[in-house]
Amino acid sequence: MRTLRRIITTGVTMGIATTVALTTSLAGAGAATAAVRPLPDKSYGLSSYYGPRCMPIRSASTYHLGQDMSAKKGTPIKSVAPGTVIKAGSTPGFGQVVVVRSNANGGKVFAVYGHVIDGDKYVKAGKYVKRGQRIADVGSSGTSTAPHLHLEIWKGAYKGSGTTTDPLPWMKNHGASLTAGAAWANKRVVPSSCTYYTTTRVNLRSGPGTNYRVVREVRVNRVMTAKPGASSGVWRxxxxxxxxGWMHADYVSPGLTSLGTRYVEVNGLRLRSKPSTSGTALDTLNKGKAVKKIWPTSNGWVKVYVNGKQGFVAAKYLRY
Ligand SMILES: [Zn+2]
Structure with a gap:
């Protein structure tokens, strides 16, 4: 193992200048002070935690392998530890990513920085980066709803035989608590059940693969429940x-899928609880109101989503 000793100054932000000797390795006595937070203090919030969760967006994972740090687009990302860049660019799911390999306690540790703006803007695969060196900027590339840094820590290997670990205790154990630097933090709760909807007509199968038999067919926008973390690869x-049964993550969404926007043509159109004039009136819609069609039209009725409610309206009073 290459050991490059150098003198660095820490504690400046706290108003104290402490001079300590560190090595490029995370091993040994230096371990307690060997990492730095990847984002500037108070520039981020802890939004989504490591572990089982409900899919926040279609195709997303239900077992979160990293820690999400919500921050403004363009916030500079620093390498938490010195090491070698093994990946810088696009990858499925993350959009743009940077992966840095470091040494820790005789083993290898991989820090993964996901959803960045441009993975190879500052670094290239094979390049050595210093602790605290800018490696990317916060973005929202790939499967993401808003700008954030998705930080993963892998031990042994990146994917394959490697295993992930919760970045919060790992960073804390290396002297750079993400909680301490956060401007805010969401509550860490794992819901007992998740609610999802089908994004199209899709097969529910007996196992996690297209080789398993079809148990039943489910039409678009039908409600389903699931346990957080209940997945096998891309299957939920x-x-x-x-x-x-099992369904491919691409067809599972936490929200309803719009089959097209329609506009109300008359004033006083009732949104009904069932496809009949005997259904309870849930809302009254006026001319020009946009509604989301969420169900195939049948018997002259359309199921729509409007004002946060699902209900039925007569198709003849809607236009494209
Ligand atoms: Zn994430």
Whole structure:
């Protein structure tokens, strides 16, 4: 192992200048002070935690392998430890990513920085980076709803035989608590059940693969439940109407899918609880109101989503 000793100054932000000797390795006595926070203090919030969760967006994971740090687009990202860049550029899911390999306690540790703006703007694969060196900027590339840094810590290897670990205790153990530097933090709660909807007509299968038999077919926008973390690769274990099976993550969404926007043509159109004039009036819609069609039209009725409610309106009063 290459050991490059040098003198650095820390504690400046606290108004104290402490001179300590560190090595490029995370091993040994230096371990307690060997990492730095990847984002400037108070520039981020802890939004989504490591572990089982509900899919926040279609195709997203239900077992979160990293820690999400919500921050403004363009916030500079620093390498938490010195090491060698093994990946800088685009990758499925993250959009743009930087992966840095470091040494720790005789083993290898990989820090993964996901959803960045441009993975190879500052660094290239094979390049050595220093602790605290700018490696990318916060973005929202790939499967993401808003700008944030998705930080993963892998031990042993990146993917394959490697294993992930919760970045919060790992960073804290290396002297750079992410909690201490955060401007805010969401509550860390794992819900007991998740609610999802189908994004199209899709097969529910007996196992996590297209080689498993079809248990039933589920139409678009049907509600399903699932346990946080119940997945196998890109497959999600879901329950529809009491039947449990597996569905590809691309067809599972936490929200309803719009089948097109329609506009109300008359004033005083009732949104009904069922496809009949005997259905309870849930809302009254006026001319020009945009509604999301969420169900195929049948018997002259359309199921729509409007003002946060689902209900039925007569198709003849809607236009494209
Ligand atoms: Zn994430």
């Amino acid at each position: 274990k879901v329950t529809r109407d009491g039947t449990t």
